[in-house]
Amino acid sequence: MxxxxxxxxxxxxxxxxxxxxxxxxxxxxxxxxxxxxxxxxxxxxxxxxxxxxxxxxxxxxxxxxxxxxxxxxxxxxxxxxxxxxxxxxxxxxxxxxxxxxxxxxxxxxxxxxxxxxxxxxxxxxxxxxxxxxxxxxxxxxxxxxxxxxxxxxxxxxxxxxxxxxxxxxxxxxxxxxxxxxxxxxxxxxxxxxxxxxxxxxxxxxxxxxxxxxxxRSSQSWTLTIEAKSGHSSGVWGERAGDGAIYAAAKIVNALREELPEPYLTLNVGLIAGGAEAEVAEDNAHVSAQGKTNIIAGKVVARGDLRTLSPEQNRNAMRKMEGIVARTFPGVTSARIEFSEGYxxxxxxxxxxxxxxxxxxxxxxxxxxxxxxxxxxxxxxxxxxxxxxxxxxxxxxxxxxxxxxxxxxxxxxxxxxxxxxxxxxxxxxxxxxxxxx
CATH class of the missing domain: 3.40.630.10 (Zn peptidases)
Known part of the structure; x- marks a missing residue:
């Protein structure tokens, strides 16, 4: 746009x-x-x-x-x-x-x-x-x-x-x-x-x-990342990788740096990560559990995307999907899903x-x-x-x-x-x- x-x-x-x-x-x-x-x-x-x-x-x-x-x-x-x-x-x-x-x-x-x-x-x-x-x-x-x-x-x-x-x-x-x-x-x-x-x-x-x-529009999105887990002593290693939380941090930072343009905003409203993480049925709560000596195996995050035209909205979603599809050490699955919204x-x-x-x-x-x-x-x-x-x-x-x-x-x-x-x-x- x-x-x-x-x-x-x-x-x-x-x-x-x-x-x-x-x-x-x-x-x-x-x-x-x-x-x-x-x-x-x-x-x-x-x-x-x-x-x-x-x-x-x-x-x-x-x-x-x-x-x-x-x-x-x-x-x-x-x-x-x-x-x-x-x-x-x-x-x-x-x-x-x-x-x-x-x-x-x-x-x-x-x-x-x-x-x-x-x-x-x-x-x-x-x-x-x-x-x-x-x-x-x-x-x-x-x-x-x-x-x-x-x-x-x-x-x-x-x-x-x-x-x-x-x-x-x-x-x-x-x-x-x-x-x-x-x-x-x-x-x-x-x-x-x-x-x-x-x-x-x-x-x-x-x-x-x-x-x-x-x-502007109002459209919710949900990011889910799964990664190899294991003992924290192996983090950053070739076998274990960085875990889900490090990957989530890189993705969220990339969204902040690469998406901004006139009339577009993207907010991260909820995020949770650990050995396990999930979004509640009401989509208004996220939760996680784990230990400090376990590499985070999962992250869930929710936020909203606001744009001024259908074209701008489509382009933003494509950019977000492209960022999530990048390779991150230890990540086995990463996906982003969008709601219908306004x-x-x-x-x-x-x-x-x-x-x-x-x-x-x-x-x-x-x-x-x-x-x-x-x-x-x-x-x-x-x-x-x-x-x-x-x-x-x-x-x-x-x-x-x-x-x-x-x-x-x-x-x-x-x-x-x-x-x-x-x-x-x-x-x-x-x-x-x-x-x-």
């Missing part, structure tokens, strides 16, 4: 100092979002106070039951896709059929949170312009933005012709297994869509709202064009243009699974801080700004004719 300089990712969008006040449907949508703030916050509070940790299948289904009536009242048809076969509750799909031949918009969010029923953090609290609670930003705040936006569209008369599919996964925080089954329906929805809008959190840099047109979302021209359209909305609203966020500052997410098939934007949900930890806090005014942006953007995209 040709390195993408930061300057190449930066897109200049000029918002004129003077702008006409929003009128017609735009003004109606903006006014509706403001008029329904209390209603939207009550909906958010109800969702947040229902625990929906990824492993709390019944809790995820209860959030589904909170969400469905709000959308069916607007003319959306609800469909539930059970996912118990992957160890998770399922996905909620809400479909609004509009004008034939118009672009189909895929809105992506999720019902689950990282906070399971045993977490001490369970309750929604509103204090001024801040609200705290499990998932208040990630991603129940995103669902609240979607609902506020489509309500505003209905009030302005722009929803009736819009083709919209809202896809809310029930396992974004801890995806079901196997991932190809857990994400098959989302991929199918993307292949039938023309635009994907992801309603996870809005990113800010130095107080400025940023547009996200790319996010694919990358590359900063394509189509994604940049969508950000330009969002900045036209910003101009209408009298807001500054949003510059592209450095993809090094955005983790993987569900939109990554569909980025190969459809143009998309990330971060249309509200701005929040402390995500994934007790005290997660949403900036309440950002809910209104994001809902207005989404309503105006979707209204404009919905009027565009489909090329297919």
């Amino acid at each position: 040709r390195p993408i300089a930061a300057a190449a990712l930066s897109v200049a969008f000029a918002c004129g100092a003077a702008h006409a006040a929003p009128a017609g449907p735009d003004a109606k949508m903006i006014a509706t979002v403001d008029a329904e703030q209390a209603k939207t916050l009550k909906f958010l509070e109800t969702m947040v106070n229902q625990n929906s940790g990824s492993r709390n299948l019944e809790g995820v289904r209860k959030v589904r039951d909170i969400v469905v009536p709000e959308f069916t009242a607007l003319g959306f048809a609800a469909r539930w896709i059970p996912m118990e076969q992957t160890g998770r509750a399922g996905h909620l799909v809400l479909t609004h059929k509009g004008k034939k031949g118009a672009k189909k918009l895929l809105l992506i969010g999720h019902l689950d949170t990282v906070f399971e029923p045993d977490s001490p953090f369970q309750t929604y609290v509103l204090q001024g312009d801040k609200a705290t609670g499990p998932g208040v930003g990630d991603d129940k705040g995103g669902i609240a933005v979607i609902l506020a936006a489509v309500r505003a569209m209905q009030a302005a008369g722009t929803l009736k012709n819009a083709n919209i599919e809202v896809f809310l996964t029930g396992d974004e925080e801890e995806a079901g297994s196997p991932p190809e089954v857990a994400r098959a329906d989302l991929v199918a929805a993307a292949k039938a869509a023309h635009v994907a809008l992801d309603f996870e959190g809005l990113s800010r840099e130095d107080g400025k709202d940023m547009g996200s047109i790319a996010r 694919p990358p979302m590359a900063p394509t021209d189509g994604n940049k064009a969508l950000l330009a359209k969002l900045n036209q909305v910003n101009a209408t609203m009298g807001l500054p243009a949003m510059q592209p966020l450095d993809p090094m500052k955005r983790g993987a997410g569900d939109i990554s699974f569909v980025a190969e098939y459809v143009d998309g934007l990330v971060g249309l949900g509200p701005h929040s801080t402390g995500d994934h930890a007790p005290g997660e806090t949403v900036d309440v005014p950002s809910i209104w700004t994001q809902a207005k942006r989404a309503a105006l953007l979707m209204t404009r995209l919905a009027t565009e004719k489909s090329a297919r």
Whole structure:
């Protein structure tokens, strides 16, 4: 992959100092979002106070039951896709059929949170312009933005012709297994869509709202090395060799020295070595046993690989496999295995064009243009699974801080700004004719 300089990712969008006040449907949508703030916050509070940790299948289904009536009242048809076969509750799909031949918009969010029923953090609290609670930003705040936006569209008369599919996964925080089954329906929805809008959190840099047109992959790997063992007095010898731990050290060091390039990172998160070593079934623990006077016969290590494009990801895996395949004294077997993980979302021209359209909305609203966020500052997410098939934007949900930890806090005014942006953007995209 040709390195993408930061300057190449930066897109200049000029918002004129003077702008006409929003009128017609735009003004109606903006006014509706403001008029329904209390209603939207009550909906958010109800969702947040229902625990929906990824492993709390019944809790995820209860959030589904909170969400469905709000959308069916607007003319959306609800469909539930059970996912118990992957160890998770399922996905909620809400479909609004509009004008034939118009672009189909895929809105992506999720019902689950990282906070399971045993977490001490369970309750929604509103204090001024801040609200705290499990998932208040990630991603129940995103669902609240979607609902506020489509309500505003209905009030302005722009929803009736819009083709919209809202896809809310029930396992974004801890995806079901196997991932190809857990994400098959989302991929199918993307292949039938023309635009994907992801309603996870809005990113800010130095107080400025940023547009996200790319996010890196997240892919786990497991390294297993087996070597000749024996009494430590024979280490480094021609017969015994160096053992598995020395080989692992050389491989890890080679990965660190030979892989770095723009937008690629590789982390070694777990490693264990000794006479015996193994990875636990949950893949979150490694263990080893042995003695100081025994040459290490086995090493296991786990880590993650993050890249910005499918090409960069493939090239990195080939390099890693090549390093592991080298000859090391005493090693009898060395292999590296890669998980499916989250694919990358590359900063394509189509994604940049969508950000330009969002900045036209910003101009209408009298807001500054949003510059592209450095993809090094955005983790993987569900939109990554569909980025190969459809143009998309990330971060249309509200701005929040402390995500994934007790005290997660949403900036309440950002809910209104994001809902207005989404309503105006979707209204404009919905009027565009489909090329297919």
